[in-house]
Amino acid sequence: MHQTIAPCLWFENQAHEAAEFYVSVFPDSQIDDVTRSTVDTSGAKTGEVLLVEFRLAGQRYQALNGGPHDSFNDAISLSVACKDQAEVDRLWEALMRDGGRPVACGWLKDKYGVSWQIVPEVLPGLLKDKDRAKAKRVMEAMMQMVKLDAAKLEAAAEAA
DSSP, rough: OOOOOEEEEEEOOOOHHHHHHHHSSSSSSSEEEEOOOOSSSSOOOTTTTEEEEEETTTEEEEEEOOOOTOOOOOOEEEEEEEEEEEHHHHHHHHTTTOOOOOOSTTTOOOOOOOOEEEEEEEEHHHTSSOOOOHHHHHHHHTTTOOOHHHHHHHHHOOOO
């Protein structure tokens, strides 16, 4: 048996709507399957969408209509490495649309309450720089930002 791991996101009753939203935001994304409930549950009545299997940028996910039992919190987030500032800006705007809210340091919550980290791919290397003073300047600059700005992070690294 081939084992795979797919994060399962618990929604009150917006699993299909959320999956459609997410696949519209990320390239190389699609809804793979929709399972309808065969019995009444707290999140889906008989015949309604219970589980949506989908891919975001090739990564498997599940969205479950589980009812009002649990909600998302900051203990887990989806981190997206962005190739450049244009991608940071595009994803930030898309995920903030229709009720998302900024948090800090590249984090936001989308309209469903899911936490995301939108990170320019240059950041991890800057934070791991062997010049610890440079890495410290980058970290300090990042801590002052809400949406991350790659050019400002690189400028902080080069500041003397």
